[in-house]
Amino acid sequence: MINMTDVYKTYANGVTALNGIDINIEQGEFVYVVGPSGAGKSTFIRLIYREVKPTNGTIIINDTDLSTLKEKKVPFLRRDVGVIFQDFKLLPKLSVYENIAFALEVIEESPRNIRKRVMDVLELVGLKNKARFIPDELSGGEQQRVSIARAIVNQPKIVIADEPTGNLDPETSWGIMRVFEEINTRGTTIIMATHSKEIVNTVKKRVVAIEDGLIARDEHRGEYGYEA
Numbered sequence: 001m002i003n004m005t006d007v008y009k010t011y012a013n014g015v016t017a018l019n020g021i022d023i024n025i026e027q028g029e030f031v032y033v034v035g036p037s038g039a040g041k042s043t044f045i046r047l048i049y050r051e052v053k054p055t056n057g058t059i060i061i062n063d064t065d066l067s068t069l070k071e072k073k074v075p076f077l078r079r080d081v082g083v084i085f086q087d088f089k090l091l092p093k094l095s096v097y098e099n100i101a102f103a104l105e106v107i108e109e110s111p112r113n114i115r116k117r118v119m120d121v122l123e124l125v126g127l128k129n130k131a132r133f134i135p136d137e138l139s140g141g142e143q144q145r146v147s148i149a150r151a152i153v154n155q156p157k158i159v160i161a162d163e164p165t166g167n168l169d170p171e172t173s174w175g176i177m178r179v180f181e182e183i184n185t186r187g188t189t190i191i192m193a194t195h196s197k198e199i200v201n202t203v204k205k206r207v208v209a210i211e212d213g214l215i216a217r218d219e220h221r222g223e224y225g226y227e228a
């Protein structure tokens with residue numbers, strides 16, 4: 001599913017963000033990525049959908065070896081990997097419906113299929129009644145639900161989320177966690193970088209701690225392990 005062997009990443013400015021990562025993640029797992037600021041969490045996440053390339057090492061995602069993946073095949077990889085960011089990244093002039101449909105239109109789905117799939121994911125994230133709203137008319141939690149809906153509308157096998165609750169208050173964050181758990185229950189692998197001690201210690205999952213570009217801990221139903 002996701003396999004990294006001896007992965008290093010040094011950025012163009014000479015900063016080494018990852019220092020030899022070995023990990024295996026199976027289909028259907030829910031993994032928190034934790035660790036101090038600057039430890040390499042975002043870099044680890046960005047490798048999975050090929051936003052960054054490793055300096056060294058092997059990355060295999062769903063049987064595809066990213067080191068030999070041609071640029072023109074990257075969109076195919078990304079169909080299998082839904083991405084969610086801390087700052088939502090919605091298109092401000094498009095409605096909720098259009099923001100989600102957009103992800104399907106670019107892969108030339110039929111209008112009827114698009115409508116069904118968009119309404120299905122809006123139902124899953126609890127926003128069916130806000131399909132015509134634009135992002136500015138929504139709360140932060142609602143905007144994050146839209147970005148989750150957009151990430152899963154292609155039915156990706158993997159969802160990666162980089163601090164998805166970082167801009168949300170605690171109560172709203174629990175609602176977002178319930179959505180992630182529901183998606184995970186349906187078989188999607190979730191990989192989530194987070195600084196939330198409360199979430200990690202309450203909603204118990206596999207915890208991978210990255211420190212100085214290395215995996216310092218990897219525990220089934222682990223703890224956050226740092227002061228909040």
Ligand SMILES: Nc1ncnc2c1ncn2[C@@H]1O[C@H](COP(=O)(O)OP(=O)(O)OP(=O)(O)O)[C@@H](O)[C@H]1O
Nearest residue numbers: 011013015016017036037038039040041042043044
């Ligand atoms: N595009 C880039 N160019 C150069 N250096 C970078 C780039 N992105 C990240 N880095 C550096 O790589 C290291 C790891 O950064 P990364 O964003 O992966 O850490 P992080 O664990 O996600 O941090 P945080 O918790 O603060 O988000 C840091 O020293 C950072 O400055």
